[in-house]
Amino acid sequence: MAVDVWFVVLPGVLALDLTGPAETFGLAGDAFRLHYIGPQPEVVSSIGLTLGGIAPLPDALPPGSLLVIPGVTDSSQHFATPEAEQVRRWLTRLQPAIHHQQLALLCICSGALMAARAGLLHQRQCTTHHDVIARLKQAAPDAQVKTNRIFVADRGIWTSAGITSGIDVSLHLISHLCGPHQALEVAREMVVWFRRAGDDPQLSPWLRYRNHLHPALHQAQDLLSSAPQQPWSVPALAQQVHVSARHLARLFQLHLGVTVRDYIEQLRLALAEQYLRQGLHGEQVALKAGFSSRRQWQRALLRVPANSPIVYDPPTG
Incomplete structure (x- = not known):
C-alpha cells in the first residue's frame, strides 16, 4: 500500500x-x-x-x-x-x-x-x-x-x-x-551514500557495506543478500559475477574491509535476529539462517567485536 x-x-x-x-x-x-x-x-x-x-x-x-x-x-x-x-x-x-x-x-x-x-x-x-x-x-x-x-x-x-x-x-x-x-x-x-546519524538506529549489514560504486561487488552483495543461508563459496560467487575468486576476495577487503566469509556471517546473524523476532528459537533459527548448528551460531556471535556498530541478540531456547 x-x-x-x-x-x-x-x-x-x-x-x-x-x-x-x-x-x-x-x-x-x-x-x-x-x-x-x-x-x-x-x-x-x-x-x-x-x-x-x-x-x-x-x-x-x-x-x-x-x-x-x-x-x-x-x-x-x-x-x-x-x-x-x-x-x-x-x-x-x-x-x-x-x-x-x-x-x-x-x-x-x-x-x-x-x-x-x-x-x-x-x-x-x-x-x-x-x-x-x-x-x-x-x-x-x-x-x-x-x-x-x-x-x-x-x-x-x-x-x-x-x-x-x-x-x-x-x-x-x-x-x-x-x-x-x-x-x-x-x-x-x-549515486549517493547512506550516512548514519548519531542517534539513529545502527544500519544493518544489508546497508552498511554499500557505500561504494563497484558494479561487480554490488552484484555479489545482491546475490548474497538474496539468500545468505545458502552454502556460498568464494569461487562459486566469483563465477556468477565474472571475476576470479582472488580478485573478488581483494574487492571485499578493499571496498568493504571484511572478508567474504565475514560478510556472509554478518548477513546470517542479521537473518537469525529477524527469525528471533518472529518467535523462532534455538536450532531452528540457526539452521534457517544458514548456520550448520546452534553452536556455530553462538561461535559467530562471539566473533562480533565489542565495538561493533550492530548489536545482535543472543540465541534463545
Whole structure:
C-alpha cells in the first residue's frame, strides 16, 4: 500500500529541502504518492523559481501519511508571515494525530522551527541546521535538541540538518517503511551514500557495506543478500559475477574491509535476529539462517567485536 507524502510549501521554501526528498521518495516508485500543499497556489522558492500547482491545506490527512515540512531561506522572515501563521495553526490541529503516531512527521532544516512553534516537538529528540540550533532550543525548550547530527528520529518524528541531509533522512525513511532493499536501490539510482546519524538506529549489514560504486561487488552483495543461508563459496560467487575468486576476495577487503566469509556471517546473524523476532528459537533459527548448528551460531556471535556498530541478540531456547 502506497504511503501518502504531503509537502508543506511556503514562500521562500529552500528548493533542495523540497526537491531532494521529493525526488528520493519519487524514485521509490509506487511505494509513495506525493502531494504539495500550502496556503498559496504559487510560491517563489529560494532560487527564484516559481512553484505552482500547490493544493490548499486539507482539513485532515489520512492515517499513515507522512507530513514533510521543508525549511525556508531566512526563516526569521518567511516564518513570520501570515501564510506561515496559517500553517502553524493548521499544524497545531494535527498535533494529536502526530503525537499518537497516526501521522509521521519529517522536518527538513529550519522546518523544525515551524514544528516547534506548533507544539509538535514536545519532549522529543530533534535537530536542525546548525545556524538555527539556538533558535530551535528557544522555540522548543522542553525538547531534547541534538547538535552535530545529520538527522534524529524519535517516535514517528524525524528532523534533519537540512539541504542534502534531507536526502539522507528520506533514504532512511524508505528503509524504515519499505525495507532496506528498496532504499538501497534508490540510493544507487541517485549515486549517493547512506550516512548514519548519531542517534539513529545502527544500519544493518544489508546497508552498511554499500557505500561504494563497484558494479561487480554490488552484484555479489545482491546475490548474497538474496539468500545468505545458502552454502556460498568464494569461487562459486566469483563465477556468477565474472571475476576470479582472488580478485573478488581483494574487492571485499578493499571496498568493504571484511572478508567474504565475514560478510556472509554478518548477513546470517542479521537473518537469525529477524527469525528471533518472529518467535523462532534455538536450532531452528540457526539452521534457517544458514548456520550448520546452534553452536556455530553462538561461535559467530562471539566473533562480533565489542565495538561493533550492530548489536545482535543472543540465541534463545
